[in-house]
Amino acid sequence: MSTIADNLSTLADRIRSAAQAAGRDPGQVRLLAVSKTKPAAAIREVYAAGVRDVGENYLQEALAKQLELTDLPLTWHFIGPIQSNKTRAIAEHFDWVHSVDRLKIAQRLSEQRPAGLPALNVCVQVNVSGEASKSGCNPDELPALAQAIAALPHLKLRGLMAIPEPTDDPAAQAAAFARVRQLQDSLNLGLDTLSMGMSHDLEAAIAQGATWVRIGTALFGARDYGQA
Numbered sequence: 128m129s130t131i132a133d134n135l136s137t138l139a140d141r142i143r144s145a146a147q148a149a150g151r152d153p154g155q156v157r158l159l160a161v162s163k164t165k166p167a168a169a170i171r172e173v174y175a176a177g178v179r180d181v182g183e184n185y186l187q188e189a190l191a192k193q194l195e196l197t198d199l200p201l202t203w204h205f206i207g208p209i210q211s212n213k214t215r216a217i218a219e220h221f222d223w224v225h226s227v228d229r230l231k232i233a234q235r236l237s238e239q240r241p242a243g244l245p246a247l248n249v250c251v252q253v254n255v256s257g258e259a260s261k262s263g264c265n266p267d268e269l270p271a272l273a274q275a276i277a278a279l280p281h282l283k284l285r286g287l288m289a290i291p292e293p294t295d296d297p298a299a300q301a302a303a304f305a306r307v308r309q310l311q312d313s314l315n316l317g318l319d320t321l322s323m324g325m326s327h328d329l330e331a332a333i334a335q336g337a338t339w340v341r342i343g344t345a346l347f348g349a350r351d352y353g354q355a
C-alpha cells in the first residue's frame with residue numbers, strides 16, 4: 128500500500144474507534160482531506176483510496192489544483208481566512224466554506240454565488256481560544272451573525288467550525304470542543320455540522336460531536352513548505 132493509502136486506513140481506524148468510544152455512529156463523522164501545499168497528484172491518490180472531500184486554505188493554490196483535477200468528482204471546501212477580494216472566486220469554485228467569520232464576507236458570497244449552482248454550504252468559524260487566535264468570530268457575536276447568515280438566499284448555513292489553540296492536554300481539548308458544541312446547541316437553528324478536529328486532536332473532537340474532521344498531516348505527511 129502507498130503511504131497515503133496506509134495513512135488513510137490508520138485514520139479510518141482512529142475515527143471509528145473514537146466514534147465508538149463516544150457511542151456515535153462512525154458514519155456521522157466525515158473526513159476532509161486538507162491538501163494545502165500538496166500537489167494535485169497527492170489528491171489523486173486519496174481519491175483513488177476513496178476520499179471525495181478536499182479542503183484548501185489558499186485560493187490561488189486551490190484553483191490551480193482544481194484545473195488539474197477536473198476529471199474527478201471532488202467536493203471542494205474552502206477552509207482558510209477570506210479576504211473580500213477573494214469571495215467571488217470562492218463562491219464560484221467551492222461547494223463548502225468553513226471559515227466565514229463576518230457578515231460582509233457572507234453577504235458577498237451569497238451575492239456572488241452563481242445562479243444555477245446550489246446554495247453554498249457554510250460554517251461560521253468561531254474563536255473559542257480568545258486572544259490565542261485571530262480568526263473566527265467572537266462567541267458573543269455568534270448568535271446575531273448566525274441568524275443573519277441563515278437568512279441569506281444563496282448560502283446554506285450548516286454549522287460551526289473551530290480551530291482551538293493546539294494543546295496536548297486531553298481535558299483542554301475536550302473543553303474547547305464542548306464549548307463549540309454548546310454554542311451550536313444554543314443557536315437553536317437546527318444545524319447539522321460541526322467542523323472540528325485535526326490530525327492531533329480528532330479523538331477529542333469526535334467525542335464532542337464533530338461531523339467533519341479536517342486532516343492534513345496525518346494523511347499526507349508533513350507539509351511541503353513553511354505554511355501553517
Ligand SMILES: *Cc1c(COP(=O)(O)O)cnc(C)c1O
Pocket residue numbers: 161163184206207290325326327341342343344345355
Ligand atoms: C492545515 C489545516 C488543517 C489540517 O491540519 P493538520 O494538523 O495537518 O491535520 C485543518 N484545518 C485547517 C483550517 C487548516 O488550516
